[in-house]
Amino acid sequence: MTTAVRSDAAGPVAEQPRYETVVLRDARALEALAGEWNALQERSPGATPFQCHAWLTSWWHSYGRPGRLRLVTVRRDGRLIALAPCYRDGTVLRPLGAEITDFHDVLLDDADPDEAAARLALALAAELRGPLARLDLPEVRADAAIHRVLAHWPRAARKLPASLVQHLPGVPMDELLTRLPGRTAQRTKVKLRKLAVAGIDVRLVPPWEVPEAVDRMLALHALQWADRGATPEHMRGRFASHLRAAATGMAATERAQLREYRLDGRLIACDLMLQARSMVALYVYGVHPEARERVDIAGMLFGESLAHAVSTGRTELSLLRGDEPYKQRWRPDPAHNERLLLGSAPAVVVTAGLARAQERAKEFARERMPWLRQARGRVRVLRSRLRRAA
Structure with a gap:
């Protein structure tokens, strides 16, 4: 609904912008959004090639599962100003692209990125229901747009170390x-x-x-x-x-x-x-x-x-x-990328604790059991040879 605000008794009526938040779950929406999606990517601060429509839509068609798609969209007067391309994995909301994508992020219109971020933060928080619900972005750049969303996030959040990038x-x-x-x-x-x-x-x-x-x-x-x-x-x-x-x-x-x-x-x-x-x-x-x-x-x-x-x-x-x-x-x-966890306090705290424990276990294996890495390498080579032979 549009709300009119009169500045003074004789002045003109200034209309407030109308915002609309919609979560799309039908895979047909991927194709319908193509033009707007690509245009928003061009306007989004810090966007990388991995946020483009073709990359993430193709990923969904090859890796996605029916019924799990969640495209969180924010519009201002009909114009797409924010997009979080995600899918649901149990209680976890994950970004499209998953492990084959080097940088995960959302898209925000650079004409008003803070307002777009604030609206998107509320929309994402509304999708996270239950004590174990969280949004988990494994590979986030230092200049990613999601950091603006984090500034408006109404619930718990944690940052963890992620991959080295060069x-x-x-x-x-x-x-x-x-x-x-x-x-x-x-x-x-x-x-x-x-x-x-x-x-x-x-x-x-x-x-x-x-x-x-x-x-x-x-x-x-x-x-x-x-x-x-x-x-x-x-x-x-x-x-x-x-x-x-x-x-x-x-x-x-x-x-x-x-x-x-x-x-x-x-x-x-x-x-x-x-x-x-x-x-x-x-x-x-x-x-x-x-x-x-x-x-x-x-x-x-x-x-x-x-x-x-x-x-x-x-x-x-x-x-x-x-x-x-x-x-x-x-x-x-x-x-270094960061892993960003957003959601309920129990989900964020428990997930961050498990991640740190896993990293300590990996460090122990690297330092005390170097033979394990060599064994894994030999297994990968063997599997590769078996695939070629088949």
Whole structure:
């Protein structure tokens, strides 16, 4: 209902904005919101590629379960100003994207982010019923919009340490090399000169060819990790299904680019780069093992991504989660995600306590039982070989 407020006896009537909060549970709403969702992502402070419509809708179609979808929306005079894409898991409200998504967040209109955050906080709190109810966001960036929601949160909240993430500045390669120690920089320059004369053909895959290119990339990804124990989820059909649809939709809206690299006419590598307003992110890549003996793979992939960041004015090349050796060579800037728990006091306190106990157990295993990690690695390699044999 619209409420009119008269400023004075002779002055005009100023209408208050009308706000509407709706929780959508029908999966058909995912498609209906596409245009508004993408527009809100462009206006939302700190939004990453993982908040775009194509990424999260594709995830739901591959991983979601009927009846559990919860899209918490806030509108101002009919305009979408806040969105929390979630699903219900028992008493827990979790973000779409789950474990294959590096950054979880909500979307807020930057025209009035505090009002949007306050309204969204109340709407989310209303969805959490019962003493064990909570909202659990496992991977939250320091500049995420959800922090604005937290400022208006009416119930209990806890922050816990989460994954290490790393990034490079969006600068030309020559400038990036000045960050490296002298010998490392010199060796890298030599490798880049060899790369420049190797005759590598770099092809940007058009959106209509993305599904087949994703399959080629995942085949190379599986090959490069064949004897090193790949991430199990990356080998599953549901991940491939999600990535095909997500990359296709994101490429069509200029939120992703998939590149193929050929040497002497032979496909040697592919990578999927996601992008938002100020960020490009290397999400996944595949490399033929034999190519590592001929070219500097990291230099090739990072060089293309940096060049794209510079040409489009984006200031960050995110290397996402993990501290793999190929990242460390470039001296990336480290940061840490946080796990954010919001809900009833009992749910938040108990969950935070269990999380800390699990982390202490992991630290004990790393320090006192290093053989356990090696055993897990051998199991992953064995499983990978069995899948290939099947």
